[in-house]
Amino acid sequence: MNRLKNSSKWIEDAIKGFIENSTENTLKNQENDKAFETPLIGFSRGDDPLYEAFKEHVGPFCMTPWEIFAISFREFSVKPEELTVISWVLPHNKATKADNRKEKYYPSERWARGRIFGEEVNEKLRKYLQSYLESEGYKAIAPTLAPQFSIRISPKHGIASTWSERHAAYASGLGTFGLCDGLITSVGKAMRVGSVVARIQVSPTPRPYAKHTEYCLYFTDGICGKCISRCPVGAITESGKDKAACYRHLFPVTKDYVTSNYGFDGYGCGLCQTLVPCESKIPNRKDGL
Ligand code: SF4
Ligand code: SF4
Numbered sequence: 001m002n003r004l005k006n007s008s009k010w011i012e013d014a015i016k017g018f019i020e021n022s023t024e025n026t027l028k029n030q031e032n033d034k035a036f037e038t039p040l041i042g043f044s045r046g047d048d049p050l051y052e053a054f055k056e057h058v059g060p061f062c063m064t065p066w067e068i069f070a071i072s073f074r075e076f077s078v079k080p081e082e083l084t085v086i087s088w089v090l091p092h093n094k095a096t097k098a099d100n101r102k103e104k105y106y107p108s109e110r111w112a113r114g115r116i117f118g119e120e121v122n123e124k125l126r127k128y129l130q131s132y133l134e135s136e137g138y139k140a141i142a143p144t145l146a147p148q149f150s151i152r153i154s155p156k157h158g159i160a161s162t163w164s165e166r167h168a169a170y171a172s173g174l175g176t177f178g179l180c181d182g183l184i185t186s187v188g189k190a191m192r193v194g195s196v197v198a199r200i201q202v203s204p205t206p207r208p209y210a211k212h213t214e215y216c217l218y219f220t221d222g223i224c225g226k227c228i229s230r231c232p233v234g235a236i237t238e239s240g241k242d243k244a245a246c247y248r249h250l251f252p253v254t255k256d257y258v259t260s261n262y263g264f265d266g267y268g269c270g271l272c273q274t275l276v277p278c279e280s281k282i283p284n285r286k287d288g289l
Contacts, residue, residue: 008202012041014132015088015125024124027096027113035118036090040187042172042205046083046197050171054164059154063143063162065197071148072141076199084202086129087165087172087195090122091187091280100190100274105232107268112258114192115268122194129196140198143168158243165193173205176215180227180272181241184215188280190273217277217288224288227272236272 019025019039027033044050046065054062066080092114099108107115126142133140143149143163154160166183169175172195175185182189209215217224218238228236235245246269255267273279277287 007200008041008043011086011129011133011202014129015039015041015086018125018128019090019121022124022128025121026117027093027110028117029110029113033095033110034093035096035114035121036192037093037187038091040089040091040174040185042087042169042174043202044085044087044168044172045081045204046085047080048085048171048204050167054167058157058160058164058167059152061152061160061162062164062167063148065143068143068146068148068163069139069141069197069199072146073139076139078199082199082201083197084200084204085168085172085195085197086202087169087174087193088125089169089174089183089185089187089191089193090118090125091191092118097190097274097279100270101279103271103274105271106257106261107254107270109262111270111274112254112262112266112268113264115270116264116266118192122192126194126196133196133198133200138198138200140196140200142194142196144194159247163195165195168195169193170212171207173207176209176211177213178216178227178278179218179225179238179240180231180236180276181243182273182278184278184282186282188273188278188282190270190279215278215282217283217285221285221288223285224277224283226276226288227278230271230274230276232269232271 051064096110096114100111130140175183178184213219233249235242258266277283
C-alpha cells in the first residue's frame with residue numbers, strides 16, 4: 001500500500017501545537033511552568049515485525065497495533081499494513097531537570113509534578129490527537145486509554161503492560177534503551193512518552209540504530225554506569241534495573257514524601273533520569289568517562 005510522503009507534517013504540527021500553545025501543558029505550580037518542551041515525533045507501520053517480536057521479548061500479552069485497533073473498532077475490517085503508530089517524546093522542561101539534578105533521595109517538587117500533572121498533559125494529548133484524527137476522517141485509538149490496556153508481569157522483565165509506549169517509540173525511530181531501562185532519545189531520557197494507533201498511511205520514521213541499546217554507553221563502550229550510583233536504593237546494577245526495588249521506593253517512600261511535603265497526591269523519582277550523561281541528549285564517549 002502506498003504510504004503518502006509528507007503526510008506526517010499536519011500530525012506533527014498538531015502535536016507540537018498542543019504542547020507549545022495549550023494552557024493544558026502545565027505543572028500546575030504557582031509559576032504555572034510548562035510541563036514539557038517541544039516534542040519529538042516518530043511513526044512506525046502497523047505491520048512492523050518489531051511489534052510481533054515484542055511478544056517474544058517482553059511477553060505474549062503485548063498487543064500489536066492491529067490487535068489494539070481491531071478490538072477497539074470491531075465494526076471495521078482492517079489490515080495491519082493500513083495502520084500507523086504515531087509516537088511522541090515529551091521532554092521535561094529545563095527547570096524540572098535542574099531541580100531534580102540537585103536531589104539525592106526524594107524527587108524535587110517540579111519532578112513530582114512532572115510525573116503526575118505531566119502525565120495528565122500526556123493523557124490529554126492522547127485524547128486530543130485521537131479526536132483530531134477522527135475529525136479529519138481517520139479512526140484512531142490511544143492504546144493506553146483502551147479498555148484492554150493493563151499491567152502484566154513479564155517473565156524476563158517483571159512489571160510490564162499490554163502496550164509499551166517506550167517500545168512504540170523505539171519502533172518509531174525515536175530512541176534506544178539504556179541500562180536503567182529508560183529510552184535514550186535525541187533529547188535524552190528525562191521525558192515522558194505517548195502514542196496513538198491510527199488507520200492512516202504515513203511513511204515510517206527511519207530507525208537510525210542497529211541495536212536496541214545503541215545509545216547507552218554501558219552497552220556500547222562498557223563505560224559510564226552513572227545511573228547505577230544515581231539510584232538511591234540500589235535498584236540499578238550492571239545487570240539492569242530491578243523494577244520491584246524501584247517500585248518499593250516509589251510506593252510508599254516517595255508517595256508519602258510528596259504528599260506530606262508538596263501537598264498533592266503524587267509520587268516519583270527520576271534520579272536515574274537526571275544528572276546522567278543521557279539526561280538531555282544521546283551521550284558521547286567523553287560524557288561517560
Ligand atoms: S547513565 Fe550511562 S549507563 Fe546509564 S543509561 Fe545513561 S548512558 Fe547508559
Ligand atoms: S526511578 Fe529512582 S528508584 Fe527507580 S531506578 Fe531510577 S533512581 Fe532508582
